[in-house]
Amino acid sequence: MKILLKTISVLTFALIATSCGEKKETDAYGNPVEEKKEATTETTVDPLLAKGQELFEGKGTCTACHKPDVKVVGPSIKDIAKIYKEKGASIASFINGEGETLVDASQYEIMKANFVITKAMTPEERKALEVYMMSLE
Numbered sequence: 424m425k426i427l428l429k430t431i432s433v434l435t436f437a438l439i440a441t442s443c444g445e446k447k448e449t450d451a452y453g454n455p456v457e458e459k460k461e462a463t464t465e466t467t468v469d470p471l472l473a474k475g476q477e478l479f480e481g482k483g484t485c486t487a488c489h490k491p492d493v494k495v496v497g498p499s500i501k502d503i504a505k506i507y508k509e510k511g512a513s514i515a516s517f518i519n520g521e522g523e524t525l526v527d528a529s530q531y532e533i534m535k536a537n538f539v540i541t542k543a544m545t546p547e548e549r550k551a552l553e554v555y556m557m558s559l560e
């Protein structure tokens with residue numbers, strides 16, 4: 424019995440000792456120092472960007488007619504983004520059927536057919552497509 428008590432008191436002591444050891448770091452004034460978050464050098468990537476690319480290549484089927492650098496059926500993404508940037512226009516609005524054609528009015532009918540897809544998207548999805556396209560300029 425005596426040994427058991429002794430063991431318990433030793434254990435208790437050990438416990439107190441270790442919990443004291445876990446003292447938080449303090450600054451020169453004794454104030455607790457918050458753990459510093461690791462400084463990240465990575466630039467934060469807009470979460471909409473990845474989503475936009477996914478929609479562009481997937482559900483939107485935009486890749487069928489738009490490639491980043493070359494004109495296929497439709498103008499290249501970079502050509503579109505450049506003009507939209509210059510004019511301060513919004514792709515998200517265009518693909519929602521608002522706004523006018525700024526790039527190639529003669530081919531507008533072909534593009535217009537896709538509004539069925541883009542108008543059924545959420546505003547966030549249209550914005551994601553815009554973020555993706557504008558990132559390629």
Ligand code: HEC
Nearest residue numbers: 483484485488496497514524525526527530531533534537
């Ligand atoms: C069937 C081919 C085709 C598909 C698919 C297509 N486009 Fe187009 N797109 C065109 C053509 C052709 C034009 C040029 C006509 C024009 O500028 O309006 C164009 C033009 C555009 C423009 C510039 C509009 C302007 O102001 O002149 C944007 C922005 C655009 N497309 C976005 C998209 C997005 C986003 C998708 C996918 C949801 C998509 N397109 C799918 C053919 C297509």
